Amino acid sequence: MPELPEVETxxxxxxxxxxxxxxxxxxxxxxxxxxxxxxxxxxxxxxNVERRGKLLRxxxxxxxxxxxxxxxxxxxxxxxxxxxKKNKYTRVILFLEDGSRIIFNDMRKFGWMKVAKRDLFKDxxxxxxxxxxxxxxxxxxxxxxxxxxxxKTLLMDQKKIAGIGNIYACESLFQARIxxxxxxxxxxxxxxxxxxxxxxNILQCAxxxxxxxxxxxxxxxxxxxxxxxxxxxxxxxxxxxxxFRCGSSIKRLKQGGRSTYCCKECQK
DNA sequence: CTGCGGTCCTGAAGGC
DNA sequence: TGCCTTCAGGACCGCA
Numbered sequence: 001m002p003e004l005p006e007v008e009t010x011x012x013x014x015x016x017x018x019x020x021x022x023x024x025x026x027x028x029x030x031x032x033x034x035x036x037x038x039x040x041x042x043x044x045x046x047x048n049v050e051r052r053g054k055l056l057r058x059x060x061x062x063x064x065x066x067x068x069x070x071x072x073x074x075x076x077x078x079x080x081x082x083x084x085k086k087n088k089y090t091r092v093i094l095f096l097e098d099g100s101r102i103i104f105n106d107m108r109k110f111g112w113m114k115v116a117k118r119d120l121f122k123d124x125x126x127x128x129x130x131x132x133x134x135x136x137x138x139x140x141x142x143x144x145x146x147x148x149x150x151x152k153t154l155l156m157d158q159k160k161i162a163g164i165g166n167i168y169a170c171e172s173l174f175q176a177r178i179x180x181x182x183x184x185x186x187x188x189x190x191x192x193x194x195x196x197x198x199x200x201n202i203l204q205c206a207x208x209x210x211x212x213x214x215x216x217x218x219x220x221x222x223x224x225x226x227x228x229x230x231x232x233x234x235x236x237x238x239x240x241x242x243x244f245r246c247g248s249s250i251k252r253l254k255q256g257g258r259s260t261y262c263c264k265e266c267q268k
Numbered sequence: 269c270t271g272c273g274g275t276c277c278t279g280a281a282g283g284c
Numbered sequence: 285t286g287c288c289t290t291c292a293g294g295a296c297c298g299c300a
Contacts, residue, residue, distance in 0.1 A: 001293040032276095054294080071294050073278085089278090108277045110294070148270075158295080165293055214293070236293095257273070259291085 001219050002070040004130065004163030005206035006227065007054050010076050013222035014058070015049040017078050018096060022046070023060075025095035033091035033106060036115030041066060046096075053126045053162030059118065067114045068104065074111030077103040078222040107218060127160040130203055137196045144184045144192050151187060151195075152180035153256055164199070167212060167236050170261045172198045174235045179267045180253075180260045205232065235261040 002010070022045050026038045044060040051057065056068040056076070068076065079085065081099035092113055094102040104113055128135050128143065143161065147154045154160055155169040164172070173180050175198035178191050187195070206212060211227030213219045214237075219227060234244045239252040243263040253260045 003293065006293085069294085071276095072292070106277095107279075108292090110276065153271090156294090167293060212293085219293080256271075258293095 001072045001214070002074065002211070003054060003165035003168050004051075005168070005203055005209075005229065006211035006219050007051050007056050007070065007163070008207050009211045009227065010222055011049050011051045011056060014076070014078060014102070017100070017222070018046050018058075018102065019048070020045060021096040021098060021100070023094050024097050027093040027095070028091070029086075029093070030091035030106075030109060032109065033104065033111065034113050038115075040064060040115050052121075052123065052129065053158055054165070055126075057121075063118045065116055065118045065121070067116055069111055069114075071106070071108070071110035071112075073105075073107040073218045075105040075218060075220055076222055077105065077220065077224055079103060126158060126162040129162050130164070130199055135200070137193055140196050140199075141189070141192050144187055144195075147184035149184055150181045150255065151178060151184045152260055154184045155199075163203075166258055166260075167233075168199075168202055168206065170236045171234060172202050174262060174267060175202060177266050177268070179264075180255060180262050182268075205229065235263065237261065 022043055023041050024043065026041065028034045028038065041060055041064060044062065044064060046058055046060060048059040050059065054070065058066040060066060079101045084101055086093065086103060087105060089105040089107045090103055091106050092104040128139050152169050152173060155164050156166065172195065176191065176194040178195060206229040209227060209229035209232065210221055211219055212229040213226035214230060221227065235250050238250040238261060241250050243250055243266060246263065246265045248263060248265045250261060250263055
């Protein structure tokens with residue numbers, strides 16, 4: 001579920017609420033959801049909240065961090081004491097010193113929280129980070145022209161470009177008028193320029209709209225509110241609807257076991 | 269190197 | 285009503 005814009009929205013929601021707080025108690029309701037020792041993060045102060053691709057990184061004292069990977073259904077909520085509510089999908093609760101709580105929910109149990117040493121974090125495990133100074137047309141071109149994969153598969157390869165999942169890959173390729181099945185190295189210079197602009201534009205807009213909350217409404221902001229970018233989708237989950245640009249029917253095609261949504265007339 | 273299918277889980281939706 | 289299949293935002297693994 002959460003891709004870059006959703007994780008970034010969660011990061012922004014947390015950073016203005018939890019900095020300087022200490023974690024005073026940790027309740028693990030699902031063992032496999034919490035990797036590492038709870039003891040190591042007790043009484044540690046939260047000093048920053050960062051993000052790399054789809055990975056959320058809560059920085060603590062003593063060179064430690066608590067990483068969160070949301071996979072498909074993970075959710076982080078921030079609750080004041082009096083609003084506290086867990087549900088049947090609550091896997092971990094972090095209690096902060098002022099009585100507030102960070103709740104990690106995950107219906108499908110794919111996601112996890114992990115205690116890790118900050119200096120062991122391998123930035124090179126992740127590809128170019130969009131919306132940073134490293135994400136330039138030149139760097140995107142370098143990655144694109146050296147790959148024989150279909151462009152959509154490449155966009156979702158976290159080791160090449162970090163943070164893009166199925167939704168934003170489909171939407172970016174539609175906006176750039178590129179066929180998701182086109183082999184990356186066959187893209188023209190103009191197409192790569194266009195793709196660069198569409199990725200940047202769509203991710204920025206999605207962050208402004210606080211991410212995308214889909215039909216099962218699993219993604220929420222930390223306040224519990226829904227995101228709003230799903231109202232801007234032009235192809236994702238629009239099978240059979242008319243293309244916004246040319247009016248022909250939006251197709252759903254299988255690609256690497258996943259659904260790819262596109263317009264066969266506009267995306268060549 | 270690549271693609272493909274299976275795997276970790278739970279639940280919703282649709283067909284019959 | 286109930287049973288069955290398919291699908292779901294991610295990522296890893298083994299295999300060809």
